[in-house]
Structure formats: C-alpha cells, structure tokens
Amino acid sequence: MDPFDTAVTICRVAGLNPYQEAAQRSFKDLLSVVHTLRENGLDDETGKAMEAAVNIANSYIHSHFRYNLGMESEVATHCVSFALSDPTCQDDEYRRACSIEHSRRCLHCDAVQEIFKRLVTGLEVCKANFTDEVAVEKCSFAIEKAEEKINEYIMHAIRAFGQNYLWQELRLRVEPDPETVVFATSDFAMKVNR
Ligand SMILES: [Zn+2]
Numbered sequence: 001m002d003p004f005d006t007a008v009t010i011c012r013v014a015g016l017n018p019y020q021e022a023a024q025r026s027f028k029d030l031l032s033v034v035h036t037l038r039e040n041g042l043d044d045e046t047g048k049a050m051e052a053a054v055n056i057a058n059s060y061i062h063s064h065f066r067y068n069l070g071m072e073s074e075v076a077t078h079c080v081s082f083a084l085s086d087p088t089c090q091d092d093e094y095r096r097a098c099s100i101e102h103s104r105r106c107l108h109c110d111a112v113q114e115i116f117k118r119l120v121t122g123l124e125v126c127k128a129n130f131t132d133e134v135a136v137e138k139c140s141f142a143i144e145k146a147e148e149k150i151n152e153y154i155m156h157a158i159r160a161f162g163q164n165y166l167w168q169e170l171r172l173r174v175e176p177d178p179e180t181v182v183f184a185t186s187d188f189a190m191k192v193n194r
C-alpha cells in the first residue's frame with residue numbers, strides 16, 4: 001500500500017481524539033518521507049539523524065508536551081495565556097496579559113518545528129535523484145500535511161489545558177454556594193466514519 005495515499009478508505013471508530021490520531025499518523029508519514037529520501041540519495045548519517053528527530057518529536061508531543069503547559073510560563077510555547085490571547089482584541093475576555101517574561105526556549109518544541117524545514121531541504125537536495133516526479137509531489141504534500149496536523153494537535157492540547165483550567169476555576173469560585181449553581185457536562189457521541 002502506498003503510505004502517502006490519502007484516498008484509502010477509512011473505516012474506524014473515531015471520536016476519542018481525532019487530533020491525536022491525525023498527529024500520530026503524520027509522524028508515521030514523516031518517517032516514510034525520510035525512508036523515501038534515503039532511497040533517493042540522502043546520506044545514511046543525515047537519514048538516521050532525521051529518523052531519530054522524528055521519533056523524539058513524536059514521543060515529546062504525545063507524552064510530555066501537555067505536562068509542560070502552564071497558564072503562565074517563561075517558555076512562550078508552553079504559555080497557555082499567550083497562546084489563547086488575541087492581542088488585537090479590545091475585549092479582556094479574550095486576552096490575558098502575561099505577568100512573567102518569556103525568557104526561555106524549549107529545545108523540544110523548537111526541534112519539532114525544525115523537522116519540517118529539514119525535510120523540505122532534504123527533499124530539495126534529493127529530488128533530482130527521483131525517477132518519478134509524482135513521488136516528489138507526494139513527499140512534499142506529506143510534509144505539508146504533517147506540519148498542519150501536528151500543529152493542530154499542539155493547539156488542541158493547549159485549548160484542552162485552558163478549558164480544564166477554567167473549569168476548575170469556575171468550580172472553586174462557586175464553592176461557597178454550591179446549591180444554587182449547577183454544572184452540566186455534555187459529551188459527543190462516538191461515531192463510525194466510513
Ligand atoms: Zn506568557
């Protein structure tokens with residue numbers, strides 16, 4: 001099966017976390033791109049380094065990233081207030097000023113974004129060795145889509161953190177008079193995509 005063929009029939013139970021599922025699939029696609037580049041002239045050392053970088057990024061994004069998030073953080077990529085605020089909006093409901101400076105960087109967050117650039121450069125270097133132009137296009141599309149889906153998952157994790165934080169804050173706020181306030185939780189039903 002062509003690993004980049006997005007036209008394959010999808011039949012699975014979805015609903016738990018489609019963002020996470022798409023990001024996981026994207027990391028696999030990036031490994032397939034590296035494999036294709038290695039078949040088309042990418043040197044062993046660079047290929048292995050790229051594979052390692054993709055695997056480390058996958059593990060960081062899925063296992064560690066959300067635990068690094070905070071409503072305020074010295075690292076901009078971990079700062080939920082910064083990510084969810086709209087500086088152009090006049091309404092304070094939609095923005096929150098950070099009280100601490102973003103004076104540090106996260107090497108792992110930076111490395112994730114670096115991978116897409118490295119793969120684009122790698123494809124540019126190797127594309128003359130491809131015998132099939134369509135394969136070049138497929139690699140290019142896979143990198144672009146993976147960047148979009150992985151960043152969508154990052155944004156989803158940030159929104160989820162913000163929602164949980166505000167939910168807790170609301171509950172604490174009404175603690176003194178819990179009998180007059182009702183919290184309702186609704187959930188989406190699971191569905192099968194075909
Ligand atoms: Zn901040």
Ligand SMILES: [Zn+2]
Pocket residue numbers: 065068077078106107108109110
């Ligand atoms: Zn980070």
